[in-house]
Amino acid sequence: MGARPALCRNMCVAFHPIPIFAATPTEAMQDIVFAIAKFFETLLSILPVLGWAPVVICTLLGFFGVFYWLMLQARYNREAREKNTLA
Numbered sequence: 513m514g515a516r517p518a519l520c521r522n523m524c525v526a527f528h529p530i531p532i533f534a535a536t537p538t539e540a541m542q543d544i545v546f547a548i549a550k551f552f553e554t555l556l557s558i559l560p561v562l563g564w565a566p567v568v569i570c571t572l573l574g575f576f577g578v579f580y581w582l583m584l585q586a587r588y589n590r591e592a593r594e595k596n597t598l599a
Contacts, residue, residue, distance in 0.1 A: 592598040
């Protein structure tokens with residue numbers, strides 16, 4: 513078999529399919545899900561050290577948010593009564 517011209521050699525190499533993932537799609541998806549799970553496991557491993565602090569902080573933020581929302585709602589209702597647009 514004779515030597516191929518340089519152009520043909522370059523084209524044959526250029527169009528040869530190169531695998532992007534070495535794993536099957538299922539294994540690649542499993543790797544992604546396991547990486548996310550490991551990230552959350554590491555992130556949440558600090559919770560036992562913090563004790564009740566996250567619970568207390570979330571509760572206080574919730575109460576603050578409810579009271580803020582009620583304050584805004586009272587103001588909106590008052591403005592709607594003054595403009596006579598209350599439904």
